[in-house]
Amino acid sequence: MGIQILLHIGIVMILSPLLLGIIGKTKAFFAGRWGPPLLQPYYDIGKLFQKGNVYSITTTWIFQAAPIVCLAVVLVSSFFIPLGGLKAPIQFWGDIILFAYLYGLARFLMMIAALDTGSSFEGMGASREAAFSCLAEVVLFLDFIILALLSKKFVLSEIIEGNILSSWPLFGPVLLLVGASYFLVLLVENARIPIDDPAIHLELTMIHEVMALDHSGWDLAYIYYGGAIKLFVLGGLFVNILIPYHSLSSVMQTVMFSGGMIMLALTIGIVESCMARLRLNRIPLLLISAFVLALVGGIVVLVKGV
Amino acid sequence: MTDYFLSSLVLLSISAVLIVLTSRFQKISGGIFLFSLGTGCVLGLISAVSVLVHRVPIDYRLDFRMPIGEFYVGVDLLSAFFLLTIVMLSLFAGIYGYGYLKDDEKKNLSVHYALYLVLLISLMLVVTAKNAVLFLVAWETMAISSYFLITFDDEKEAVRKAGYLYLIATHTGTFCLWVMFLLMGQQAGSMNFDQMTLASFPLPLAGVLFILGIIGFGVKAGFIPFHIWLPHAHPAAPSHVSAVLSGVMIKMGIYGLMRLILIVKNFPEWCAMVLLMIGMISGVGGVLYALGQHEIKKLLAYHSIENIGIITLGLGIGLWGQIDHNEAVALIGYAGALLHVFNHAIFKGLLFLSAGSVIRSTHTGEIDHLGGLLKKLPWAGHLFLIGSLSICGLPLFNGFISEWLVFRALFDGVFHFETNALVFSSLAIISLALIGGLATACFAKAFGAIFLGNSRSIDNTHLEENSSLMRAPMLVLGGLCLWVGFFPSTMVSFALGAASTIASLKISPMAEEAIISPLLTVVWVLMILVTIITVLVLFKRIAMKFLPIEKAPTWGCGYSMPTNRMQYTASSFAEPILRIFRNVLGFNVTGNKPQGYFPKEEAISSHVIDASEDFIFRPIFQFIKSLSAKLKIIQFGVTQLYLLYIFIFLLILLIWKMV
Numbered sequence: 001m002g003i004q005i006l007l008h009i010g011i012v013m014i015l016s017p018l019l020l021g022i023i024g025k026t027k028a029f030f031a032g033r034w035g036p037p038l039l040q041p042y043y044d045i046g047k048l049f050q051k052g053n054v055y056s057i058t059t060t061w062i063f064q065a066a067p068i069v070c071l072a073v074v075l076v077s078s079f080f081i082p083l084g085g086l087k088a089p090i091q092f093w094g095d096i097i098l099f100a101y102l103y104g105l106a107r108f109l110m111m112i113a114a115l116d117t118g119s120s121f122e123g124m125g126a127s128r129e130a131a132f133s134c135l136a137e138v139v140l141f142l143d144f145i146i147l148a149l150l151s152k153k154f155v156l157s158e159i160i161e162g163n164i165l166s167s168w169p170l171f172g173p174v175l176l177l178v179g180a181s182y183f184l185v186l187l188v189e190n191a192r193i194p195i196d197d198p199a200i201h202l203e204l205t206m207i208h209e210v211m212a213l214d215h216s217g218w219d220l221a222y223i224y225y226g227g228a229i230k231l232f233v234l235g236g237l238f239v240n241i242l243i244p245y246h247s248l249s250s251v252m253q254t255v256m257f258s259g260g261m262i263m264l265a266l267t268i269g270i271v272e273s274c275m276a277r278l279r280l281n282r283i284p285l286l287l288i289s290a291f292v293l294a295l296v297g298g299i300v301v302l303v304k305g306v
Numbered sequence: 307m308t309d310y311f312l313s314s315l316v317l318l319s320i321s322a323v324l325i326v327l328t329s330r331f332q333k334i335s336g337g338i339f340l341f342s343l344g345t346g347c348v349l350g351l352i353s354a355v356s357v358l359v360h361r362v363p364i365d366y367r368l369d370f371r372m373p374i375g376e377f378y379v380g381v382d383l384l385s386a387f388f389l390l391t392i393v394m395l396s397l398f399a400g401i402y403g404y405g406y407l408k409d410d411e412k413k414n415l416s417v418h419y420a421l422y423l424v425l426l427i428s429l430m431l432v433v434t435a436k437n438a439v440l441f442l443v444a445w446e447t448m449a450i451s452s453y454f455l456i457t458f459d460d461e462k463e464a465v466r467k468a469g470y471l472y473l474i475a476t477h478t479g480t481f482c483l484w485v486m487f488l489l490m491g492q493q494a495g496s497m498n499f500d501q502m503t504l505a506s507f508p509l510p511l512a513g514v515l516f517i518l519g520i521i522g523f524g525v526k527a528g529f530i531p532f533h534i535w536l537p538h539a540h541p542a543a544p545s546h547v548s549a550v551l552s553g554v555m556i557k558m559g560i561y562g563l564m565r566l567i568l569i570v571k572n573f574p575e576w577c578a579m580v581l582l583m584i585g586m587i588s589g590v591g592g593v594l595y596a597l598g599q600h601e602i603k604k605l606l607a608y609h610s611i612e613n614i615g616i617i618t619l620g621l622g623i624g625l626w627g628q629i630d631h632n633e634a635v636a637l638i639g640y641a642g643a644l645l646h647v648f649n650h651a652i653f654k655g656l657l658f659l660s661a662g663s664v665i666r667s668t669h670t671g672e673i674d675h676l677g678g679l680l681k682k683l684p685w686a687g688h689l690f691l692i693g694s695l696s697i698c699g700l701p702l703f704n705g706f707i708s709e710w711l712v713f714r715a716l717f718d719g720v721f722h723f724e725t726n727a728l729v730f731s732s733l734a735i736i737s738l739a740l741i742g743g744l745a746t747a748c749f750a751k752a753f754g755a756i757f758l759g760n761s762r763s764i765d766n767t768h769l770e771e772n773s774s775l776m777r778a779p780m781l782v783l784g785g786l787c788l789w790v791g792f793f794p795s796t797m798v799s800f801a802l803g804a805a806s807t808i809a810s811l812k813i814s815p816m817a818e819e820a821i822i823s824p825l826l827t828v829v830w831v832l833m834i835l836v837t838i839i840t841v842l843v844l845f846k847r848i849a850m851k852f853l854p855i856e857k858a859p860t861w862g863c864g865y866s867m868p869t870n871r872m873q874y875t876a877s878s879f880a881e882p883i884l885r886i887f888r889n890v891l892g893f894n895v896t897g898n899k900p901q902g903y904f905p906k907e908e909a910i911s912s913h914v915i916d917a918s919e920d921f922i923f924r925p926i927f928q929f930i931k932s933l934s935a936k937l938k939i940i941q942f943g944v945t946q947l948y949l950l951y952i953f954i955f956l957l958i959l960l961i962w963k964m965v
Contacts, residue, residue: 108746115874
């Protein structure tokens with residue numbers, strides 16, 4: 001199991017910034033530009049790793065602990081999902097809850113790290129993050145309930161393997177609804193357009209990025225890297241739900257999974273190119289619509305019976 | 307092992323009397339208090355743990371007949387679990403309280419110490435009484451002693467009012483309990499619990515008993531909408547008393563419901579439904595109200611309501627499992643509820659004690675006045691952080707273990723139940739997820755505003771850390787949070803033992819193993835998490851040797867003259883969430899925006915209205931008040947006249963009997 005875990009960590013760490021590169025290229029294509037190279041996120045993170053740190057005199061150790069815990073948490077969360085031909089190294093009855101609550105731990109630390117600086121902008125970001133993420137968590141759990149209902153399993157990797165496959169013919173529309181609502185959660189959790197724009201630099205309108213305003217050097221590198229891995233892990237879960245590839249040979253599984261991930265990055269890029277950021281007070285409505293989508297799926301499951 | 311428990315009771319009672327007798331000499335009475343508290347709690351702990359380990363209940367009957375009951379106490383597994391919780395928290399809160407008060411020269415502390423012991427004795431009796439009358443006597447002693455503990459600072463009007471409200475609320479509850487126990491006694495032909503357990507209760511009667519129990523015990527536990535006394539009484543009391551009230555006393559309501567389930571056994575299905583509903587409303591409502599609070603102890607008090615909600619969710623799904631004859635759901639649900647009772651006692655105790663340290667040092671509990679205390683009060687600060695992480699149910703800490711059990715029972719419910727129960731369990735899962743998210747927000751707000759950043763209005767420079775007598779108990783409680791978080795098997799197995807008693811089931815070691823083993827995997831994953839964190843820290847440490855580190859002020863985003871008052875406050879932090887839920891909460895903001903190029907001074911304030919207080923109970927109390935005002939015509943305050951009333955009443959009774 002040790003080797004499996006190391007393999008998972010390795011793959012996730014090596015491949016995740018690529019996803020951001022693809023998104024960047026897609027956006028550039030839609031804007032009619034060449035855009036930064038595909039490997040730009042690697043260069044960015046590498047550059048940050050060479051820089052020293054500036055710490056605010058107001059901060060305590062919490063400010064430095066948060067980026068580390070965030071990166072560690074996203075790495076651990078990748079253990080629960082299969083990556084193509086690779087099985088999930090850790091599976092146990094009820095791992096869904098640990099999966100969701102680990103992100104809670106990271107979020108809590110990021111919020112208090114933001115408050116640690118005493119900057120009102122960072123406090124504002126933390127406050128918005130708190131408000132939107134608690135709604136997103138509700139949607140996430142509703143999605144989990146429906147998937148668990150379909151598979152009668154309470155283990156994340158078992159829910160998405162095999163059982164999804166048998167549900168597709170009967171409950172295809174339900175899975176599409178769940179997929180759509182999960183996609184919105186994915187956008188919220190990873191601070192993408194239309195919820196948050198990672199590219200803008202106007203503090204008043206930012207959510208996620210503003211919390212990292214005072215971080216620099218290694219801390220910022222950890223945060224960026226953690227963000228990339230989070231997108232990879234949550235995206236990987238999305239691909240696993242939507243593409244029922246689990247009965248194929250392991251080589252084909254890997255091919256399908258990689259294809260799915262590239263498609264996901266392209267989709268996010270297209271969404272970001274075609275949409276503007278929503279006004280802040282519209283975001284709860286978006287999350288409520290995600291909730292309703294999942295709810296409709298849930299009702300269909302209930303009426304049709306499993 | 308009965309000897310240990312009884313000697314603990316006797317020791318505590320004798321010391322309470324001795325403390326009052328030596329009240330002239332505060333040093334001596336303080337010493338007696340500490341000694342008897344320590345010894346009594348350790349004795350109680352030994353008897354509780356030995357029952358939980360060996361799983362053999364103990365009984366003790368004293369041949370002492372009261373008018374309608376007898377002195378019959380026994381420690382079964384359920385009692386033992388609660389006994390464990392009570393002595394654990396009371397011991398540490400008591401030591402802290404001694405350190406908290408000992409320099410207070412104006413008050414007679416001996417009476418306070420004695421009352422604290424009386425509260426402890428009555429709590430121990432409530433959970434071990436095996437006779438309804440003895441139970442009610444202990445219940446009433448608990449209510450009255452805690453009333454006097456709450457009104458310690460009785461020179462303040464708010465404290466007196468809070469105490470009065472508590473007294474009314476608790477007696478309303480006790481009234482329902484009397485009716486409930488009398489009905490049960492009538493059905494069973496005895497007021498002893500073991501005889502009641504043997505009796506069978508028809509379903510309609512069980513429903514009536516359940517309603518009475520929900521009101522009677524719910525007032526104590528703080529179910530919404532019966533919670534109105536709680537956010538007033540808990541902040542009014544001294545911090546160590548708040549810790550005991552919030553940590554164990556309100557749990558007596560939960561204990562009562564569990565005992566009721568144990569005795570009656572067979573309930574109609576809607577009872578489980580009602581419990582789940584109460585759990586959801588109290589859980590989500592409690593944490594939303596907490597978000598709207600600006601005072602630290604009031605915030606913590608509302609969080610107690612939230613946690614009671616989580617406990618009730620576990621209890622409700624457990625009851626549903628029991629009704630549906632699904633043993634696994636029943637056991638895991640009850641065990642989750644029980645473990646959360648223990649965990650909440652530990653972390654809420656810790657939070658109240660560290661909040662108390664803050665209040666003692668800064669003389670204020672207003673969150674928006676504080677800030678930057680982590681540097682000045684590192685002990686209180688770091689322990690408050692551990693408490694916050696635990697209460698949010700985040701992994702690595704004890705709250706996660708019990709919430710995991712409740713979640714698991716609810717998910718099992720989703721798999722095994724019919725449509726009705728399935729919908730309710732799904733709703734409960736969603737509420738629990740929402741509670742988790744909101745609690746995280748609320749404690750990020752509380753911890754961030756009090757301990758991080760810079761102080762907003764208070765001068766922090768001369769603050770000093772509190773005495774070690776106050777720090778040591780907090781440290782132990784913090785350690786317990788981590789202990790349960792990393793080594794859950796002991797407490798989970800204790801909770802499962804007590805859960806099997808409630809459900810009147812036998813649990814095989816195999817089944818127990820199946821429930822505990824996923825939790826051990828959780829711990830294993832957390833170990834990996836800790837390892838990865840260590841590796842990342844090491845990498846950074848090494849890199850930092852070669853890279854420059856600078857210190858600078860926080861970046862003001864281009865604004866060059868930021869002041870501490872410009873930091874984000876706790877109220878502004880909570881505003882977006884409160885705005886989303888404004889229709890449920892009655893969240894209103896009053897004040898004007900600054901106008902023109904040279905604006906005049908403007909003020910803005912935000913409030914959250916507790917609907918059940920303002921729209922349900924205030925009108926009821928007003929109605930009762932106006933009704934009793936009408937009764938004033940017969941009140942003259944002349945003793946002879948009242949004697950005449952009694953005489954007339956007796957006469958009427960006599961005539962009624964003759965006719």
